[in-house]
Amino acid sequence: MAQSVTITNVAKEFDGAAPVLAGVDLAIPAGEFVALLGASGCGKSTLLRLVAGLDRPTSGQVLIDGQPVSGVDPRCSIVFQEPRLLPWRTISANVELGARRATGAFTPAQVLERVGLAGYGDAWPHQLSGGMAQRAALARALAGAPGVLLMDEPFAALDALTRLRMQDLLVEACGDDPPTVIMVTHDVDEAIRMADVIVILGGSPAGVRAVHRVAEWSDEGALDALRADILHQFGIGAGRANHHDPPHHHHPTNRQEAILA
Numbered sequence: 405m406a407q408s409v410t411i412t413n414v415a416k417e418f419d420g421a422a423p424v425l426a427g428v429d430l431a432i433p434a435g436e437f438v439a440l441l442g443a444s445g446c447g448k449s450t451l452l453r454l455v456a457g458l459d460r461p462t463s464g465q466v467l468i469d470g471q472p473v474s475g476v477d478p479r480c481s482i483v484f485q486e487p488r489l490l491p492w493r494t495i496s497a498n499v500e501l502g503a504r505r506a507t508g509a510f511t512p513a514q515v516l517e518r519v520g521l522a523g524y525g526d527a528w529p530h531q532l533s534g535g536m537a538q539r540a541a542l543a544r545a546l547a548g549a550p551g552v553l554l555m556d557e558p559f560a561a562l563d564a565l566t567r568l569r570m571q572d573l574l575v576e577a578c579g580d581d582p583p584t585v586i587m588v589t590h591d592v593d594e595a596i597r598m599a600d601v602i603v604i605l606g607g608s609p610a611g612v613r614a615v616h617r618v619a620e621w622s623d624e625g626a627l628d629a630l631r632a633d634i635l636h637q638f639g640i641g642a643g644r645a646n647h648h649d650p651p652h653h654h655h656p657t658n659r660q661e662a663i664l665a
């Protein structure tokens with residue numbers, strides 16, 4: 405069952421260093437898919453760790469389903485850029501770790517089937533390809549039936565084709581009752597393709613700089629405008645999308661209105 409995430413006025417400072425995050429406010433309704441974008445080093449992973457309860461904010465609060473996060477939260481699962489499977493455990497035994505402490509957990513066989521790894525339960529991590537290992541990591545995350553799925557550049561290490569397959573597979577594997585998702589990515593197209601909402605983190609210390617809603621009915625022209633707009637916010641001028649005139653040229657303001665909430 406998906407759970408809401410509410411981040412209120414969160415700041416994070418590591419000892420002896422300049423503050424990383426300040427005044428971060430974000431309300432994510434249950435079941436929403438949020439893509440988190442921002443320059444390297446701006447604090448995206450730090451924010452995910454605060455939501456997961458792997459680290460504590462210096463001030464402010466994180467709530468999941470209205471309840472404060474205090475300590476590593478069993479309602480969250482996290483997927484990292486690299487699979488982080490334990491090499492001395494079989495795939496099945498790795499996936500089983502994800503179900504620990506969880507209520508409504510799935511068996512390893514059930515989740516392995518959902519990520520297309522049926523029959524690989526007895527294999528060892530070193531026997532899997534990079535894409536398969538990342539699917540096993542996703543199975544481990546889904547095994548606990550999380551209310552909130554956190555992903556830190558989950559597809560970044562994969563080749564372009566595997567990456568596209570993984571994006572589809574994630575949507576399928578989450579099933580009829582998808583969790584709330586916060587996915588960090590550097591890939592604007594991936595964000596547009598997958599997310600309901602794109603949140604841009606920036607500044608020093610970093611806060612939420614922009615929130616773009618990706619409407620389901622957006623046409624290609626509208627998505628091109630959104631892509632250009634986001635790239636512009638990163639200081640990347642004319643993106644590839646702007647290189648050629650689109651076949652149907654609408655007034656930019658109209659196009660933006662079509663996609664930005």
Ligand SMILES: Nc1ncnc2c1ncn2[C@@H]1O[C@H](COP(=O)(O)OP(=O)(O)OP(=O)(O)O)[C@@H](O)[C@H]1O
Binds near residue numbers: 418419421424446447
């Ligand atoms: N445990 C820590 N101790 C001290 N400083 C830290 C710690 N974790 C992160 N930082 C600092 O916080 C800042 C943000 O780091 P973070 O990993 O959150 O960035 P990021 O947005 O995920 O970057 P990237 O896109 O490169 O992964 C960096 O300056 C980093 O050095």
Ligand SMILES: [Mg+2]
Binds near residue numbers: 448449450
């Ligand atoms: Mg990071």
